[in-house]
Amino acid sequence: MTVTVRVPAKVNVQLAVGAARADGFHDLANVFLAVGLYDEVTVTPADELRVTCEGPDAGQVPLDATNLAARAAIALAERYGRTPDVHLHIAKDIPVAGGMAGGSADGAGALLACDTLWGTGASRDELLDICAELGSDVPFSLVGEAALGTGRGERLTALEVGGTFHWVFAMAVRGLSTPAVFREFDRLGEGLDVPEPVASRELLDALAKGDPDALAATVSNDLQPAALSLFPELADTLAAGRAAGALATLVSGSGPTTAYLARDPASAEKIAEALRTSGTCRSVRVASGPVPGATVVDSR
């Protein structure tokens, strides 16, 4: 039997970050929106656990037990007292180390694929618990659509969205490490009072209405100054997107992928073309959201 699961990328339309906690993580108010850029994880029985990867960024993906897909298979196998003897193949389209939850997508995808292959009968809540152990963004990759993440981002509340939002994403010439961006956030905030992170009422209303202008007026990312401090050239990419008519521009999560909110699909194409010719990024993609989370697309 072979099972293939498709998992979307995410953009954070609000990322409010609190002070560092005793465990080193930060409390967040993290408004996730799943967008239509996908990784696919295919699982097949094998003699032992093995990970392979294809796609433009495949060379940057670790294929050992640090890969979140491998860790997901191991965690599920441990819970159900079996060996994780599978071949996991990742068809990667989400940028690596890009702030779009590509690694988390592979973790959630492998978990759902192995669960389907092995027929464990695990409940949704059990799967979400394993996701939360794997990483702060992994539960959202499983559920998709739109959600508010609190705690370190793993405690999810589904959000209502009243329409489709059109986005352009510019992939940067190099990656940024999420822990490094959080460390820079701490460094920039040293000696300052960091407020409790709270979700913006206006932003949640804009999502519920499906109103791109209202969303543009309320998007925010507390990690953006830290990402720009580590990667100053991103300011040029953001400026190019703004000049091409983006309603809002922001760094996606911990970056360095940058996100551009467009009024409609035609405007998204125009912004994408301007970014492609700006010479300020590696590649450009258009995607809209919300879209569903991890989904079994093939099982035979």
Ligand code: C5P
């Ligand atoms: O949970 P995840 O493994 O994705 O987190 C990666 C790193 O990002 C953590 O080790 C931590 O440095 C940072 N992080 C954080 N606060 C969060 C989420 C992540 O400091 N809420």
